[in-house]
Amino acid sequence: MSTYKAAGVDKEEGYQTVHKIKDDVASTHTKNVLNGIGSFGAFYELGDYKNPVLVSGTDGVGTKLRIALDVQKYDTVGIDCFAMCANDILCHGAKPLFFLDYLACGKLDSDVAAEIVSGIVKACKETSCALIGGETAEMPGMYQIGDYDVAGFCVGAVEKDEIIDGQKIKEGDVVLALASSGFHSNGFSLVRKVFTNLQEEWEGKPLYETLLIPTKLYQNAIDELRKQVCVNGIAHITGGGLIENIPRILPKGLGVEIHKSSIKTPKIMQELQKRAGIAEEEMFGTFNMGVGMVVIVSKDKEAKALQALEAAGENAYKIGFVKSSEREIVLE
Incomplete structure (x- = not known):
């Protein structure tokens, strides 16, 4: 009989991934995060802003990830994923509020996925940002076994009158x-x-x-x-x-x-x-x-x-x- 697992998708490994990362992910949450892992969407309350403007950015790790895969060292690429997004929105004066990640692979290994997410968690903690959600996609036939791709999405906020957009730059700066x-x-x-x-x-x-x-x-x-x-x-x-x-x-x-x-x-x-x-x-x-x-x-x-x-x-x-x-x- 045909099953999803026989087709290449192991739901149990996905459950193991969630089990291994849930405490780390929860450790990034502040009072602004109103729900936990498992909902269809994540709730985030803006808090103490007078006239907030949301600033968002998305990016991935690129082919640097190939090196991590080849040497089987995954603990730093999550930091890369977060930093590429957070550094971008920082250019406009925004503080990162929350982050979501996307992890795609041919065959999921919960240990590898947890190690990648641990890097994201580390970066989130450094900037007081909450990791509030993500997606792990096991896609046999799209990716080779052992291959992963990592991308992220960051949302930050800045007071409208504090936005940095380059318009104040002048000759002599x-x-x-x-x-x-x-x-x-x-x-x-x-x-x-x-x-x-x-x-x-x-x-x-x-x-x-x-x-x-x-x-x-x-x-x-x-x-x-x-x-x-x-x-x-x-x-x-x-x-x-x-x-x-x-x-x-x-x-x-x-x-x-x-x-x-x-x-x-x-x-x-x-x-x-x-x-x-x-x-x-x-x-x-x-x-x-x-x-x-x-x-x-x-x-x-x-x-x-x-x-x-x-x-x-x-x-x-x-x-x-x-x-x-x-x-x-x-x-x-």
Whole structure:
């Protein structure tokens, strides 16, 4: 007799997944979460906002996930999934309120799924965000056994009069870099093509450990910064690098001049460029080059901003300035 399990979907493994993650997930909940796992929808009460604007973002881990699957190390990719979404909405001044995840696979292993979710939980806790729901989809025939895909959806809120949209950016403002933790979650199709031996030694440990360093979360540092200075613009440096992401926040008629010599590019990115002979323009248009986030503030707030970011534990430094220009970005 035909059964769902015989067709490749093991409902019992799904139940085991829920059992293994439910306590971790519940640990992210605050008084604003009004129900638990198992409902058709999750309830979240906004709370103490006067005129809130919801800001949402969705993203995945990309082919960085392939490295995690190949070395069977799954505890960091959940952090990547959350960070890629939360860092995006942070660019508009939003605090993450709640997160939902989507996990798809060919054959579900509850231990693997629980390890991935544990990373999401860790990231949620760091930013006081609630993991309120998700979906685990076992789809034989769509994915190979052992393969997983991970995506997420983040909703945050910001007071309407505190939205950061780049419109306050003006000529003479300074561009500050917040260091990345590595490649973050972009450019890995090229990374994997160049670094084919994940077990090779790099700085005293297997290369994959460096490649799987999770995307850095900037929420807490930016929150501290905004308590002390007015932030005119924020750009999350993801796919497309500095070249494509900074222009997204600039008002018409303004550009930025970036001093390449000021940028502290990680050794692993330098090694990638060296091995493959990648052109500099390609590197800056694909990778973050060591800059995970850019903050733009008024020139007279530069010192105070850097001091605040340093106090919050960030490696922050000036990399350029804003000027009147028809060219949105110039790398000098």
